[in-house]
Amino acid sequence: xxxxxxxxxxxxxxxxxxxxxxxxxxxxxxxxxxxxxxxxxxxxxxxxxxxxxxxxxxxxxxxxxxxxxxxxxxxxxxxxxxxxxxxxxxxxxxxxxxxxxxxxxxxxxxxxxxxxxxxxxxxxxxxxxxxxxxxxxxxxxxxxxxxxxxxxxxxxxxxxxxxxxxxxxxxxxxxxxxxxxxxxxxxxxxxxxxxxxxxxxxxxxxxxxxxxxxxxxxxxxxxxxxxxxxxxxxxxxxxxxxxxxxxxxxxxxxxxxxxxxxxxxxxxxxxxxxxxxxxxxxxxxxxxxxxxxxxxxxxxxxxxxxxxxxxxxxxxxxxxxxxxxxxxxxxxxxxxxxxxxxxxxxxxxxxxxxxxxxxxxxxxxxxxxxxxxxxxxxxxxxxxxxxxxxxxxxxxxxxxxxxxxxxxxxxxxxxxxxxxxxxxxxxxxxxxxxxxxxxxxxxxxxxxxxxxxxxxxxxxxxxxxxxxxxxxxxxxxxxxxxxxxxxxxxxxxxxxxxxxxxxxxxxxxxxxxxxxxxxxxxxxxxxxxxxxxxxxxxxxxxxxxxxxxxxxxxxxxxxxxxxxxxxxxxxxxxxxxxxxxxxxxxxxxxxxxxxxxxxxxxxxxxxxxxxxxxxxxxxxxxxxxxxxxxxxxxxxxxxxxxxxxxxxxxxxxxxxxxxxxxxxxxxxxxxxxxxxxxxxxxxxxxxxxxxxxxxxxxxxxxxxxxxxxxxxxxxxxxxxxxxxxxxxxxxxxxx
Ligand code: C2E
Ligand code: MG
Ligand code: MG
Numbered sequence: 001x002x003x004x005x006x007x008x009x010x011x012x013x014x015x016x017x018x019x020x021x022x023x024x025x026x027x028x029x030x031x032x033x034x035x036x037x038x039x040x041x042x043x044x045x046x047x048x049x050x051x052x053x054x055x056x057x058x059x060x061x062x063x064x065x066x067x068x069x070x071x072x073x074x075x076x077x078x079x080x081x082x083x084x085x086x087x088x089x090x091x092x093x094x095x096x097x098x099x100x101x102x103x104x105x106x107x108x109x110x111x112x113x114x115x116x117x118x119x120x121x122x123x124x125x126x127x128x129x130x131x132x133x134x135x136x137x138x139x140x141x142x143x144x145x146x147x148x149x150x151x152x153x154x155x156x157x158x159x160x161x162x163x164x165x166x167x168x169x170x171x172x173x174x175x176x177x178x179x180x181x182x183x184x185x186x187x188x189x190x191x192x193x194x195x196x197x198x199x200x201x202x203x204x205x206x207x208x209x210x211x212x213x214x215x216x217x218x219x220x221x222x223x224x225x226x227x228x229x230x231x232x233x234x235x236x237x238x239x240x241x242x243x244x245x246x247x248x249x250x251x252x253x254x255x256x257x258x259x260x261x262x263x264x265x266x267x268x269x270x271x272x273x274x275x276x277x278x279x280x281x282x283x284x285x286x287x288x289x290x291x292x293x294x295x296x297x298x299x300x301x302x303x304x305x306x307x308x309x310x311x312x313x314x315x316x317x318x319x320x321x322x323x324x325x326x327x328x329x330x331x332x333x334x335x336x337x338x339x340x341x342x343x344x345x346x347x348x349x350x351x352x353x354x355x356x357x358x359x360x361x362x363x364x365x366x367x368x369x370x371x372x373x374x375x376x377x378x379x380x381x382x383x384x385x386x387x388x389x390x391x392x393x394x395x396x397x398x399x400x401x402x403x404x405x406x407x408x409x410x411x412x413x414x415x416x417x418x419x420x421x422x423x424x425x426x427x428x429x430x431x432x433x434x435x436x437x438x439x440x441x442x443x444x445x446x447x448x449x450x451x452x453x454x455x456x457x458x459x460x461x462x463x464x465x466x467x468x469x470x471x472x473x474x475x476x477x478x479x480x481x482x483x484x485x486x487x488x489x490x491x492x493x494x495x496x497x498x499x500x501x502x503x504x505x506x507x508x509x510x511x512x513x514x515x516x517x518x519x520x521x522x523x524x525x526x527x528x529x530x531x532x533x534x535x536x537x538x539x540x541x542x543x544x545x546x547x548x549x550x551x552x553x554x555x556x557x558x559x560x561x562x563x564x565x566x567x568x569x570x571x572x573x574x575x576x577x578x579x580x581x582x583x584x585x586x587x588x589x590x591x592x593x594x595x596x597x598x599x600x601x602x603x604x605x606x607x608x609x610x611x612x613x614x615x616x617x618x619x620x621x622x623x624x625x626x627x628x629x630x631x632x633x634x635x636x637x638x639x640x641x642x643x644x645x646x647x648x649x650x651x652x653x654x655x656x657x658x659x660x661x662x663x664x665x666x667x668x669x670x671x672x673x674x675x676x677x678x679x680x681x682x683x684x685x686x687x688x689x690x691x692x693x694x695x696x697x698x699x700x701x702x703x704x705x706x707x708x709x710x711x712x713x714x715x716x717x718x719x720x721x722x723x724x725x726x727x728x729x730x731x732x733x734x735x
Pocket of ligand 3 (some may be wrong): 627628648650684
């Protein structure tokens with residue numbers, strides 16, 4: 001009876017899913033963010049690089065433009081060729097430094113011999129050119145080639161220019177070379193005689209500062225050719241010969257990264273808040289899913305357990321039984337199924353109330369559970385019905401031993417509310433066969449055995465025996481045939497045994513007796529038929545049928561009254577008097593013409609309903625007779641408690657009158673008692689003249705017996721009443 005506790009997969013799954021989603025979301029956001037940042041930085045880098053390259057180009061173009069302003073000039077040709085150092089300094093050399101910031105200027109004659117030299121604004125001996133000539137002469141050579149190619153064309157000569165990036169004194173520099181050409185016709189210059197103007201601008205901090213300012217590049221600087229670490233943010237300076245002269249590097253602006261840096265606190269704050277919210281939601285989710293899990297577990301528990309006792313219910317019981325039988329088959333063992341039912345549970349419910357009934361069921365469950373082993377199952381099938389599955393049972397004896405333990409548990413009184421109550425229980429036992437047990441079959445057999453136990457006196461157990469099955473089947477067959485007979489209405493009929501007045505001459509009434517005209521069941525004594533109807537819950541149906549038949553007959557006959565036997569069960573129905581009154585009205589019979597014969601057991605039960613039903617019947621004018629008096633407890637006290645109109649002394653007393661003196665004395669005493677209580681007396685089963693005489697002498701009120709008349713068909717009785725026939729001559733056996 002241990003309730004399985006399940007792990008909490010739902011909670012776990014929910015938490016895992018939410019966490020996985022959160023991590024995935026965060027990862028995706030971070031990934032996209034990083035990618036976007038890198039992309040922004042990459043684009044920014046490309047832009048910065050383009051700016052720098054453009055800046056360098058612009059510087060080179062400016063260098064050329066500035067050089068052109070002096071190279072195409074009549075005076076420059078004239079004065080250079082005349083070797084006027086003064087003029088060259090003021091217009092071609094130091095002037096270039098002062099005005100444009102060019103670092104070095106050389107003027108070479110038509111044989112590429114230096115005629116003028118300037119460095120950092122200082123005019124020097126032209127021979128210093130030799131220090132720089134290796135870098136410069138190849139470019140000058142290109143100009144000379146250009147000039148030779150365009151021999152004679154002044155226009156081409158004026159536009160000839162060569163530029164390059166070169167290393168001068170280990171420093172990268174921009175170099176521009178142009179021939180000095182006249183700006184007008186006033187000065188003539190023969191082709192091949194051109195002097196050239198060489199100007200050098202070092203790529204230095206001053207230059208990079210200019211570019212940096214123009215394009216807002218940060219920390220622009222020149223890196224030597226042999227820089228160890230070349231970071232991304234550099235542009236190589238490459239001469240026309242493809243040689244790298246050095247680099248211009250800058251501090252790369254990373255807008256993406258700086259945005260991230262700036263937004264970081266806010267970002268972390270947002271993540272922290274999200275995490276907090278997530279944790280909060282997760283907690284709530286966990287709690288909610290936990291509760292859901294609990295209610296799921298509860299629902300599962302409720303589906304398989306009885307709420308009152310906590311025992312397995314029928315569904316779980318059936319499952320356990322099936323398993324037990326499968327295991328028994330495998331292990332070559334047997335299973336005993338015990339059907340346990342409390343005796344008179346309804347009575348306790350009726351008298352002590354439903355809470356006490358519930359309490360009794362609970363305590364019973366506890367006692368049963370205490371009586372079994374761990375491996376056995378105790379289940380509640382409903383109401384006061386329990387079932388026990390015993391596994392590994394060897395034989396019936398084994399199961400009976402166990403039942404002794406259970407019954408012993410019930411010898412202890414139950415404490416219900418303030419009362420101590422003794423409650424017995426009946427047990428039906430069915431043992432599984434050696435192989436191939438069917439759970440339904442086993443249940444049915446245990447049920448039959450339980451029924452037998454109850455029938456045999458309660459507070460006991462009964463092992464199912466083979467023929468019980470047959471008996472039950474037969475009962476079922478009879479039951480369905482009886483039902484059919486009651487609906488068709490032609491097989492069930494009544495015979496009427498006349499009852500005579502004290503003079504044994506006058507018919508004062510008749511008792512209706514049940515007969516079943518059935519090919520087989522006709523032999524069934526009415527007492528058995530009634531018992532069967534009671535057992536199968538058909539007594540109401542049968543009882544009403546008899547009452548209607550009898551009332552109809554009485555209404556059409558001159559008979560003073562008709563007596564009908566009623567079962568105790570009929571009297572337990574509160575609505576009985578009302579139904580009967582309606583029925584009598586329907587048949588047109590006054591209530592005083594109906595007598596009801598009840599048995600002692602009715603009075604013995606001492607049931608409130610029965611008492612009020614009897615009162616109502618008598619109040620309606622119906623005579624109530626106590627049948628078969630003397631066979632039961634015959635307690636005088638209940639004759640006083642229940643108002644009875646008539647006593648019918650059982651025929652077993654009447655028939656001993658002739659041969660047993662004490663029997664006669666008892667009958668005499670009974671007649672006197674009735675007289676004292678003002679109750680009429682009928683003698684049943686008067687068979688001999690001697691009996692009749694003795695009874696007449698005792699002043700018995702009424703007589704009934706084969707001596708006077710056997711039970712007659714309705715038509716026969718009518719004939720007798722009409723005076724057409726003599727019942728005394730028609731002595732016949734019961735049909
Ligand atoms: P009971 O109410 O005591 O009915 C009298 C029984 O004694 C009848 O048997 C009747 O045939 C029989 N009897 C009458 N005179 C003599 C006699 O001189 N000698 C002998 N040996 N027997 C005599 P029956 O018809 O077999 O009925 C048996 C019992 O079945 C009845 O006993 C009554 O308790 C019950 N019963 C019959 N019909 C009904 C019915 O419609 N409803 C109910 N609830 N019970 C009925
Ligand atoms: Mg009777
Ligand atoms: Mg009787």
